[in-house]
Amino acid sequence: MSVTPDLECRGISKFYGDFQAVNDISFSVPPGSFFSILGPSGCGKTSLLRMLAGFSEPDTGEILIKGNPVAGIPPNKRPVNMVFQHLALFPMMNVGDNIAYGLKRRKVSPQEQRRRVADVLERIGLPGIEKKSVDQLSGGQKQRVAIARCLILEPALLLLDEPLGALDLKLREQMKIELKTLQQTFGTTFVYITHDQSEAMVMSDQVAVMNHGRFEQVGSPQTLYYKPETPFVAGFVGNNNRLRGQVIEAGNGSVKVSTESGQIFHTTSTTHLQQDTPVDLFLRPEAIRIDRESDSLWQNCIKGRIDNILFDGGNSQLLVRDTASPTQLTVALPQTDEYQNLRQGEIIKLGWNSKQSIAFRAG
Amino acid sequence: MLRFSGKNLSFYLLLTPLLLTLVLLVILPQLDMLIVSLRERISYGEYTFSLLHYQEFVNEPFYWNTFLRTAVMSIMATLITLLLAFPIAWYIAKIAQGRNKSLIFLACLIPFWVSELVRTYGWMILLRESGVISVFLQWSGLASGPVEMLYNDITVMTGLVYASMLFMVVPLVSTLEGMDDSLVEAAYDLGASTFTVIRTVILPYAMPGVISGCIVVFMLTLGNYLTPTLLGGKDSLWFTEQIFTQFITRFNWEQGAAFGVLLLSLSSLIVWLGLKLSGQSFKKAVAS
Ligand SMILES: Nc1ncnc2c1ncn2[C@@H]1O[C@H](COP(=O)(O)OP(=O)(O)O)[C@@H](O)[C@H]1O
Ligand SMILES: [Mg+2]
Numbered sequence: 001m002s003v004t005p006d007l008e009c010r011g012i013s014k015f016y017g018d019f020q021a022v023n024d025i026s027f028s029v030p031p032g033s034f035f036s037i038l039g040p041s042g043c044g045k046t047s048l049l050r051m052l053a054g055f056s057e058p059d060t061g062e063i064l065i066k067g068n069p070v071a072g073i074p075p076n077k078r079p080v081n082m083v084f085q086h087l088a089l090f091p092m093m094n095v096g097d098n099i100a101y102g103l104k105r106r107k108v109s110p111q112e113q114r115r116r117v118a119d120v121l122e123r124i125g126l127p128g129i130e131k132k133s134v135d136q137l138s139g140g141q142k143q144r145v146a147i148a149r150c151l152i153l154e155p156a157l158l159l160l161d162e163p164l165g166a167l168d169l170k171l172r173e174q175m176k177i178e179l180k181t182l183q184q185t186f187g188t189t190f191v192y193i194t195h196d197q198s199e200a201m202v203m204s205d206q207v208a209v210m211n212h213g214r215f216e217q218v219g220s221p222q223t224l225y226y227k228p229e230t231p232f233v234a235g236f237v238g239n240n241n242r243l244r245g246q247v248i249e250a251g252n253g254s255v256k257v258s259t260e261s262g263q264i265f266h267t268t269s270t271t272h273l274q275q276d277t278p279v280d281l282f283l284r285p286e287a288i289r290i291d292r293e294s295d296s297l298w299q300n301c302i303k304g305r306i307d308n309i310l311f312d313g314g315n316s317q318l319l320v321r322d323t324a325s326p327t328q329l330t331v332a333l334p335q336t337d338e339y340q341n342l343r344q345g346e347i348i349k350l351g352w353n354s355k356q357s358i359a360f361r362a363g
Numbered sequence: 364m365l366r367f368s369g370k371n372l373s374f375y376l377l378l379t380p381l382l383l384t385l386v387l388l389v390i391l392p393q394l395d396m397l398i399v400s401l402r403e404r405i406s407y408g409e410y411t412f413s414l415l416h417y418q419e420f421v422n423e424p425f426y427w428n429t430f431l432r433t434a435v436m437s438i439m440a441t442l443i444t445l446l447l448a449f450p451i452a453w454y455i456a457k458i459a460q461g462r463n464k465s466l467i468f469l470a471c472l473i474p475f476w477v478s479e480l481v482r483t484y485g486w487m488i489l490l491r492e493s494g495v496i497s498v499f500l501q502w503s504g505l506a507s508g509p510v511e512m513l514y515n516d517i518t519v520m521t522g523l524v525y526a527s528m529l530f531m532v533v534p535l536v537s538t539l540e541g542m543d544d545s546l547v548e549a550a551y552d553l554g555a556s557t558f559t560v561i562r563t564v565i566l567p568y569a570m571p572g573v574i575s576g577c578i579v580v581f582m583l584t585l586g587n588y589l590t591p592t593l594l595g596g597k598d599s600l601w602f603t604e605q606i607f608t609q610f611i612t613r614f615n616w617e618q619g620a621a622f623g624v625l626l627l628s629l630s631s632l633i634v635w636l637g638l639k640l641s642g643q644s645f646k647k648a649v650a651s
Binding site for chain 1: 543545546548549550551552553554555556559563564567568570
């Protein structure tokens, strides 16, 4: 027998007038997992989350929390809590009162409140700050207090609406790890929405990629990265070179593509593509090998001139232009010492195998 | 040592006229009133120090009854104004969008384009025996004879509340507009009922606006002369009327001045008590 998922959505949609913000979405989230919804801004993430929290009702479909339908149950009666984008800590209360707010509403005794607030503060690594006012906290501390305020109620689900959006880059990197750790220590199911693919990838057990109100693909970060099912996912998750072309030889799972500028590449595809189908070919910068001397055999190989070196420490990249065509490829620059003497204008050989690129019917 | 430079200079340039008006138009007359109220006229142009006029106030029940009645009515008017203004301010700040918002705000503002006298006269046209409402009631058969609706406390209260509305709505709108809507949603999400959200989040947040609105409305109502006199008639028993009577009708400047000083002390005392009771500081209310 399978466990009841903490959250299950069956075909939910949301309309604003004629505009459909959420389009027939179904998914389920197993207990104790970190589930992210990743999509560009305006794709309907917040609309979806607000339906889960109970601030709005879906126009079609059904939401089940721990197996129980929640239609018509207002937010103050749902076993879910939400961390808002700007946190929404109450400015006129101190940290302790903020965290105890939900317990007070449940008529928990004052001693019990104090004990549990102290306990949760301990667990988020901020013991003894009950009496501090909210504006005395740093960005990261506010973040954790906002999460503690929800977790103290032991909700079935914690919903988070881009809570890291307002933080600066360094702090964001640090909070990613902290959020993941918090989720694991509390064991609460998190539903996290973000437009930042790195946040989703680092923290999540499962990620749903959302576009125009639909889920394009749901899977582990690895699946999304290595086996994207749609061109949108291939383009949105991680970096990718995109080349336009046409199928010239269709095989079983592997195809031969001629690009617009005339190169022939071997590649894979998840769907069956007919001869002459226009396709987009996706190739990750980090999947391309830079090969200077050896004559090792790659299924795909081009010679190119280094147009530019975009140095960014560990994320450095080369812009390489094919010597025979105007095609430009972004190539990750490994920080191993054999590549440190690469110079702009140098001619290098690039190679990759067909497994490392994927073609989709051009949309 | 003071250094007049840049920002500092502009601050003092702005402060000077403000201080001047404060001293010349507020402090000086009040001091003069205090001095006048503490003297007794012996013969033409000859005065001695005396507390006679304050004794007069204490010994004459009519005076301090009027005094108390004015205070109680003003407090009631302030509270009623607050109760009515809060939903209006909430609507303007949080619910109305774009053009509707400015329209409602304008509707609150427009009555203040005409003078208080005209506005009060408007009430009289509506409410007097031969007024619009009386005629309508007779015409529709709801009343058999002319109905007099002026000259009672309810009418006075209505007029006072109406005249104060804007001064309560404006500070409330400005504090409520500064409130992030997600505070309300967060409280609701954490299990609060609508009533609890209002009590624990919205009111505490709006408190500085509530306090500054209440102070302004209370002061204006307590010191109002036209509305209680015109709508309440000669029995309206408003304390400002007593001051007017002493100064203008009786030419008893000393008594009038004593009443003036008493009114100022009374209003200061009540405002101070109100701030103490609500646990707010004057500084916070002013800052809103
Ligand atoms: N209350 C609303 N009324 C009308 N349109 C809305 C409303 N809320 C959101 N939208 C629209 O729905 C789309 C999705 O919005 P949202 O769910 O906030 O997206 P996201 O959180 O992914 O950025 C947007 O195009 C937005 O303009
Ligand atoms: Mg959003």
